[in-house]
Amino acid sequence: MKDTADSYVTADGRTIGPVVMEMKNITLRFGGVEAIKDISFDIREGEIRAIIGPNGAGKSSMLNVISGFYVPQEGEVWYKGARRPAMKPFEVARQGIARTFQNIALFEGMSVLDNVMTGRLTHMKTGLLAQSLWKGKAEEEEIANREVAEKIIDFLEIQAIRKTPVARLPYGLKKRVELARALAAEPSILLLDEPMAGMNVEEKEDMSRFILDVNDEFGTTIALIEHDMGVVMDLSDRVVVMDYGKKIGDGTPDEVRGNQDVIDAYLGVAHD
Amino acid sequence: MNEQLAFTIEVFANGLMAGVLYALVALGFVLIYKASGIFNYAQGVMALFAAMTLVGIQNGQVPFAHLINAIFGTDVHHFGWHVHSFLAIALTVGVMVALAWAVQRFVFRHLVGQEPIILFMATIGLAYFLEGVADLMWGSELKALNVCAAEGACLPQGMNMWLEGTTYEALGYGFFIDNLDIVATIVAAVLVAGLIIFAQYTKQGRAMRAVADDHQAALSVGVSLNFIWILVWSLAGFVALVAGIMWGAKSGVQFSLSLIALKALPVLMLGGFTSIPGAIVGGLIIGVGEKLFEFLIGAPFLGGATENWFAYMLALLFLVFRPQGLFGEKIIERV
Amino acid sequence: MFYREAGDFNTSYVEDQQTFPIKFDRYRYYVVLFIAIVIVPFVINDYWANSLLLPFLIYAIAALGLNILVGYCGQVSLGTGGFMAVGAYSCYKFMTGVDIWWGGELLFRLPEFNIFFSVIMGGVMTALVGVLFGLPSLRIKGFYLAVATLAAQFFLVWLFNRVAWFYNYSASGQISAPERDLFGVLITGPSTPAWATYLFCLFFTVVSAVIARNMTRGAAGRKWMAIRDMDIAAEIIGVNPLRAKLTAFMVSSFFIGISGALFFAVYLGAVEVGEAFSITKSFLVLFMIIIGGLGSIFGSFAGAAFLVLLPVALKVVGVDWFGWPTDIVAHLQLVIVGALIIVFLIAEPHGIAQLWRVAKEKLRLWPFPH
Numbered sequence: 001m002k003d004t005a006d007s008y009v010t011a012d013g014r015t016i017g018p019v020v021m022e023m024k025n026i027t028l029r030f031g032g033v034e035a036i037k038d039i040s041f042d043i044r045e046g047e048i049r050a051i052i053g054p055n056g057a058g059k060s061s062m063l064n065v066i067s068g069f070y071v072p073q074e075g076e077v078w079y080k081g082a083r084r085p086a087m088k089p090f091e092v093a094r095q096g097i098a099r100t101f102q103n104i105a106l107f108e109g110m111s112v113l114d115n116v117m118t119g120r121l122t123h124m125k126t127g128l129l130a131q132s133l134w135k136g137k138a139e140e141e142e143i144a145n146r147e148v149a150e151k152i153i154d155f156l157e158i159q160a161i162r163k164t165p166v167a168r169l170p171y172g173l174k175k176r177v178e179l180a181r182a183l184a185a186e187p188s189i190l191l192l193d194e195p196m197a198g199m200n201v202e203e204k205e206d207m208s209r210f211i212l213d214v215n216d217e218f219g220t221t222i223a224l225i226e227h228d229m230g231v232v233m234d235l236s237d238r239v240v241v242m243d244y245g246k247k248i249g250d251g252t253p254d255e256v257r258g259n260q261d262v263i264d265a266y267l268g269v270a271h272d
Numbered sequence: 273m274n275e276q277l278a279f280t281i282e283v284f285a286n287g288l289m290a291g292v293l294y295a296l297v298a299l300g301f302v303l304i305y306k307a308s309g310i311f312n313y314a315q316g317v318m319a320l321f322a323a324m325t326l327v328g329i330q331n332g333q334v335p336f337a338h339l340i341n342a343i344f345g346t347d348v349h350h351f352g353w354h355v356h357s358f359l360a361i362a363l364t365v366g367v368m369v370a371l372a373w374a375v376q377r378f379v380f381r382h383l384v385g386q387e388p389i390i391l392f393m394a395t396i397g398l399a400y401f402l403e404g405v406a407d408l409m410w411g412s413e414l415k416a417l418n419v420c421a422a423e424g425a426c427l428p429q430g431m432n433m434w435l436e437g438t439t440y441e442a443l444g445y446g447f448f449i450d451n452l453d454i455v456a457t458i459v460a461a462v463l464v465a466g467l468i469i470f471a472q473y474t475k476q477g478r479a480m481r482a483v484a485d486d487h488q489a490a491l492s493v494g495v496s497l498n499f500i501w502i503l504v505w506s507l508a509g510f511v512a513l514v515a516g517i518m519w520g521a522k523s524g525v526q527f528s529l530s531l532i533a534l535k536a537l538p539v540l541m542l543g544g545f546t547s548i549p550g551a552i553v554g555g556l557i558i559g560v561g562e563k564l565f566e567f568l569i570g571a572p573f574l575g576g577a578t579e580n581w582f583a584y585m586l587a588l589l590f591l592v593f594r595p596q597g598l599f600g601e602k603i604i605e606r607v
Numbered sequence: 608m609f610y611r612e613a614g615d616f617n618t619s620y621v622e623d624q625q626t627f628p629i630k631f632d633r634y635r636y637y638v639v640l641f642i643a644i645v646i647v648p649f650v651i652n653d654y655w656a657n658s659l660l661l662p663f664l665i666y667a668i669a670a671l672g673l674n675i676l677v678g679y680c681g682q683v684s685l686g687t688g689g690f691m692a693v694g695a696y697s698c699y700k701f702m703t704g705v706d707i708w709w710g711g712e713l714l715f716r717l718p719e720f721n722i723f724f725s726v727i728m729g730g731v732m733t734a735l736v737g738v739l740f741g742l743p744s745l746r747i748k749g750f751y752l753a754v755a756t757l758a759a760q761f762f763l764v765w766l767f768n769r770v771a772w773f774y775n776y777s778a779s780g781q782i783s784a785p786e787r788d789l790f791g792v793l794i795t796g797p798s799t800p801a802w803a804t805y806l807f808c809l810f811f812t813v814v815s816a817v818i819a820r821n822m823t824r825g826a827a828g829r830k831w832m833a834i835r836d837m838d839i840a841a842e843i844i845g846v847n848p849l850r851a852k853l854t855a856f857m858v859s860s861f862f863i864g865i866s867g868a869l870f871f872a873v874y875l876g877a878v879e880v881g882e883a884f885s886i887t888k889s890f891l892v893l894f895m896i897i898i899g900g901l902g903s904i905f906g907s908f909a910g911a912a913f914l915v916l917l918p919v920a921l922k923v924v925g926v927d928w929f930g931w932p933t934d935i936v937a938h939l940q941l942v943i944v945g946a947l948i949i950v951f952l953i954a955e956p957h958g959i960a961q962l963w964r965v966a967k968e969k970l971r972l973w974p975f976p977h
Contacts (some may be wrong), residue, residue, distance in 0.1 A: 110832055118830075146624070185844070389681075394953075398951065401942055401944075550657075581758060584754075584757055587754070591747050595747050
């Protein structure tokens with residue numbers, strides 16, 4: 001096992017840094033149900049970490065713990081070498097963690113551009129008074145952030161629909177807009193909850209390309225939940241496997257592929 | 273016993289009975305909300321409309337008399353007959369069912385799947401519309417409600433100069449309780465029991481609860497959404513009629529009857545919008561709380577008339593600690 | 608033929624996000640402003656001012672305020688009447704010099720503010736009260752919140768009725784605006800010229816519209832709309848829901864307070880809180896933004912114009928032309944307003960503003976069908 005403080009360079013020339021986020025003994029309960037049972041794993045800077053497992057394993061709940069939406073009853077989240085105190089989801093976002101959602105959570109009353117601009121909200125600081133005057137500081141900030149948003153829109157090739165109300169978009173484009181919104185925040189860590197769900201082969205290839213480009217160009221650390229094994233094996237540097245709230249595998253894609261527990265879980269072999 | 277304590281108990285008892293009347297109006301709301309997710313702001317106006325129709329039919333008024341006279345220059349007011357209370361009530365129920373059908377057909381069928389706030393605002397529009405129609409149909413002046421089973425056996429009137437009440441001697445103090453309130457309590461209790469039995473044990477009641485849970489799922493097992501909604505709105509209309517009779521007998525049939533809806537709202541906030549027992553418990557708590565607060569604190573220290581807002585403040589406090597009300601379903605939000 | 612975008616390119620982000628990107632719209636806006644500021648004051652008379660223009664301008668401000676809260680931020684409020692009362696009574700106290708008492712003794716009395724600052728203070732005080740009554744919105748949502756705002760409505764009306772300090776201990780419980788002038792021109796009181804009251808209100812309306820537009824086009828507006836559309840997702844992507852909701856209440860109440868102050872001081876001159884600021888008022892402004900269009904600046908104006916015009920038009924048609932008695936016309940008004948609310952909610956939930964947008968789309972092609 002590599003020392004957590006070391007950086008290393010992968011086969012295709014990307015630099016993976018030291019551990020940036022660590023989950024230590026997380027247990028999450030809803031009433032009598034234990035959704036996550038004593039799970040620990042880490043995420044390294046710049047890597048693509050996949051979280052996989054059968055349905056109901058607790059993967060989305062894990063992402064929600066990382067986002068700060070669920071507070072685990074036991075365990076700690078460590079971020080950049082320090083224990084993260086209990087904080088509200090919006091404070092977590094301000095630390096540089098952005099995400100997409102399993103069932104699309106776009107703002108349906110707004111256009112694509114406005115949705116992407118909401119991703120910039122953590123960077124927009126002018127006060128209410130300046131905003132009411134608009135000319136001057138508020139407009140400057142708006143234009144500067146618009147430029148960043150437009151870069152993301154270019155990157156994800158959604159220029160043509162930037163003024164369309166998102167409610168009118170087909171599913172695949174909505175997912176792309178959600179990714180744009182998350183990227184607009186210029187996050188250090190990007191959490192993707194089933195980004196390829198419901199897509200056909202072509203769309204999956206596009207989305208995979210975007211994910212790899214994000215990681216390559218911006219150096220963003222990515223944690224993604226995904227069901228398509230082909231995608232997981234091709235994209236990720238390391239994989240965490242969950243089943244019934246427990247961790248049953250943790251390692252490179254090849255290591256995990258050969259793990260008997262993982263195979264059993266997917267085939268539906270009964271657990272003790 | 274000490275006079276102050278005895279008086280407090282009397283206030284408490286009267287509060288309980290006022291609470292029963294509130295609960296009755298709140299029930300109408302719960303029914304519709306449970307079955308269709310619509311919060312029917314027009315419930316109070318429905319009670320007003322029901323009461324006015326009842327009086328109008330009983331007294332043989334010509335509907336829209338005022339308007340007809342204005343347009344055609346005629347001078348008709350009454351048919352000249354007088355309808356027996358029971359028949360008038362039956363006919364009014366018929367009218368309320370027709371109203372339920374119309375509301376379903378022309379308003380809510382076109383709003384299926386809209387957000388709750390849009391539905392709520394539609395019911396506000398409905399309230400205004402119905403109020404205008406009621407005024408045009410029967411005239412907006414104050415009317416006396418005389419519901420009688422036979423000569424001499426009438427519902428006690430609240431509008432008389434001297435409240436007809438009974439004084440109960442107990443523990444050396446005479447407790448005064450309004451006769452009308454006693455009747456109202458009994459009627460409300462019967463109605464509530466009937467509704468609970470209906471909801472839990474009959475086929476239609478079960479279908480209603482299915483619709484309340486999930487429209488699609490209910491459709492897929494063969495429940496006719498339209499039928500259930502008409503049923504529910506008719507039931508609510510019937511409850512509105514009973515509430516209208518009780519309140520109307522108490523203080524006469526006039527516009528302020530529709531404001532009772534505004535009193536039912538804090539009841540629902542307290543009890544939860546989806547719970548029949550919640551409406552009752554909430555109604556009692558608000559009824560008692562309101563009267564006691566006014567008696568103990570409002571009148572002596574705050575200048576009185578606190579009944580206008582106390583119910584809301586009480587409900588608001590409850591909500592801050594329990595956002596879904598006492599018995600309401602906890603709203604679990606997932607991402 | 609008239610309404611064309613061909614050749615009208617926006618070459619910068621500044622141009623792209625301006626309020627009127629299409630040249631025709633911009634020129635039309637300038638023309639309307641010109642007529643409103645330069646021409647109307649010369650042709651206005653008391654009747655037009657009092658029955659149409661003043662109420663329109665004043666309700667437009669209230670509609671702007673409520674639209675920010677309900678249309679942009681999605682927090683339903685039925686307390687508009689009560690908040691307008693706060694604006695009115697604050698304005699009154701500042702106009703007559705706020706008196707501070709302690710233990711039955713008059714400590715000191717603030718100087719009388721001039722009418723302009725009194726109206727502003729009306730807005731400020733209402734903003735503070737709005738934040739206070741907005742606190743429950745952090746725990747309570749949807750209907751429950753709407754009903755909670757009714758607590759504000761009823762409590763405030765009771766407060767201004769019972770606590771004599773608010774109406775300077777007058778026997779009638781009414782408040783009347785004393786005569787005040789600005790730059791030598793009378794603005795309040797019985798003998799003010801129509802053009803003066805008109806221009807005074809117009810100033811506040813235009814400034815309110817500009818501020819509202821600026822706030823809703825930028826970060827604040829986006830935060831509000833995010834909360835409205837999906838508040839959980841909004842929080843996860845970094846919007847602080849506490850601040851966003853409370854600022855919505857604050858800004859909204861500021862506008863509603865200004866509207867209430869103007870309504871009392873400039874338009875009516877004297878009010879009794881139970882009649883002028885009851886729940887009927889709350890519904891009226893809510894109807895304005897529903898019919899006009901939720902989440903739209905233009906819609907706030909359209910709705911205000913519509914609901915100010917309707918009773919006047921009905922009265923002219925019903926009473927003057929058909930000779931019907933006024934109570935029938937009043938009942939008909941209820942019927943028509945109620946029916947219109949329902950029709951708009953069914954057919955065009957985005958209100959007149961949406962109808963206008965669709966009309967403009969068609970106009971771009973006219974006279975061609977497609």
